[in-house]
Structure formats: structure tokens, C-alpha cells
Amino acid sequence: MSLFERLKADAAREWASYVDHAFVRGLGDGSLPQAAFRSYLVQDYLFLIQFARAYGLAVYKADRLSDMRAAAATLHAILDVEMDLHVRVCAGWGLEAADLEAAEEGDACVAYTRFVLDAGLRGDLLDLTVALSPCVIGYAEIGGGLAAQGVAPNNPYRPWIEEYAGAAYQDVAASARVTLDRLGADRLTPQRYRELKRLFVTASRLEAAFWQAALDDAAAD
Numbered sequence: 001m002s003l004f005e006r007l008k009a010d011a012a013r014e015w016a017s018y019v020d021h022a023f024v025r026g027l028g029d030g031s032l033p034q035a036a037f038r039s040y041l042v043q044d045y046l047f048l049i050q051f052a053r054a055y056g057l058a059v060y061k062a063d064r065l066s067d068m069r070a071a072a073a074t075l076h077a078i079l080d081v082e083m084d085l086h087v088r089v090c091a092g093w094g095l096e097a098a099d100l101e102a103a104e105e106g107d108a109c110v111a112y113t114r115f116v117l118d119a120g121l122r123g124d125l126l127d128l129t130v131a132l133s134p135c136v137i138g139y140a141e142i143g144g145g146l147a148a149q150g151v152a153p154n155n156p157y158r159p160w161i162e163e164y165a166g167a168a169y170q171d172v173a174a175s176a177r178v179t180l181d182r183l184g185a186d187r188l189t190p191q192r193y194r195e196l197k198r199l200f201v202t203a204s205r206l207e208a209a210f211w212q213a214a215l216d217d218a219a220a221d
């Protein structure tokens with residue numbers, strides 16, 4: 001079993017709370033309140049800024065050129081592709097770049113992103129990669145799963161689903177799995193597994209909390 005499959009099986013409950021969250025089901029059937037999606041988009045923009053920093057840290061923590069290049073390519077993809085796309089999606093939902101810049105990071109965003117950065121700062125590239133893996137691999141599973149169920153043509157969240165179900169993002173996630181499994185083959189020891197599992201479980205819980213914060217935020221409006 002690959003390292004990713006093993007982590008996912010051992011974190012089955014937390015993984016399910018993330019990929020099968022009420023927010024995700026609402027995206028799939030189009031019933032998600034639009035205020036929740038807007039709140040999510042603003043926080044996700046701030047999230048991506050911190051994730052770019054985490055990939056910068058992965059460049060620093062890498063001890064081979066191929067790992068440095070892989071992390072640098074992801075850093076570039078976040079800063080120059082995904083964030084641009086994000087600004088355009090936000091504009092479609094009535095959110096201007098100025099709204100994004102002015103927004104305060106919510107607790108769920110601070111907790112998740114700083115947890116990942118801390119895992120990477122005190123650990124090595126394997127710790128950091130495990131802490132990052134629910135993000136990139138999870139969104140590919142969510143987008144692919146929703147698309148496979150079939151998305152109504154008038155579902156307002158269809159472009160979001162298609163983005164994460166699309167070949168470009170699925171490729172990014174597939175290479176993240178290959179990297180994780182290779183780092184595991186190089187560095188995993190039985191003693192380390194417990195700590196890696198803890199990182200994976202916590203990151204999955206914090207992803208679920210990120211969805212939940214957007215639902216709570218919209219409900220409080």
C-alpha cells in the first residue's frame with residue numbers, strides 16, 4: 001500500500017469529514033448558500049498566499065534538485081496561475097481584488113495554514129509534504145467525485161467543480177502523490193509513521209473546519 005493510501009485508511013473518519021462535508025455536498029447539488037461560497041472564496045484567497053509560503057519552505061527543505069524544482073513549480077503555479085484564476089472567479093461572484101486584499105484571515109485559515117507551516121519548519125520535507133497532502137490530493141478527490149456523480153448544467157458551482165476535476169489539477173494531485181510516496185520510500189521509518197499519521201489527521205480535520213467556517217460565517221450574516 002502506498003504511503004498516501006495508508007494514511008488515508010488510518011485517518012478514514014477525518015478524511016470522510018473533509019471530502020464528504022456538507023459544504024461539498026452543497027457544491028455538488030448546487031444547494032450551497034451563495035454567501036457561504038463567497039465567504040469561502042475570500043478565505044481561500046488568503047489561504048493560497050500562505051500555501052505559496054509553504055511551498056517556498058519546501059524549496060528550502062528539499063535536499064535534491066528534483067524536489068526543489070517540483071516545489072518551485074508548485075509555488076509558481078499557485079502565485080501566477082491559481083491566484084489569477086481565483087481573482088477571476090471572485091469577480092464573477094461580485095468580489096473585487098480590493099475586497100480580497102482588505103479581508104481579515106479567519107481563525108480556520110490561520111489555524112490550518114500556520115499548522116502546516118509549523119509542521120514544515122520543525123520537521124523535514126516528508127513532514128511538510130504529509131501536512132500539505134490532504135489539500136492538493138483531497139481537492140482532486142472532491143472535484144473528481146462530484147464530477148463523476150454528474151453536475152446539473154445550471155449548478156452555479158459547476159466551474160469550480162470542473163476546475164478541480166479537470167486534467168490539469170488531477171495531474172498536479174497525481175504528481176503530489178508520487179512525490180509523497182517517493183519521499184516515504186526514502187525516509188519513512190516505523191517510528192516516524194505515528195507522527196506522520198497525526199499530521200495527516202490534523203490537516204484533514206482542519207480542511208473540514210475550513211468548510212465549516214464558511215457555512216457558519218454565512219449562517220451568522
Ligand SMILES: Cc1ncc(CO)c(N)n1
Nearest residue numbers: 044047135136139207210
Ligand atoms: C482550503 C483549501 N484546501 C485545498 C485547496 C486546493 O488547492 C484550496 N484551494 N483550498
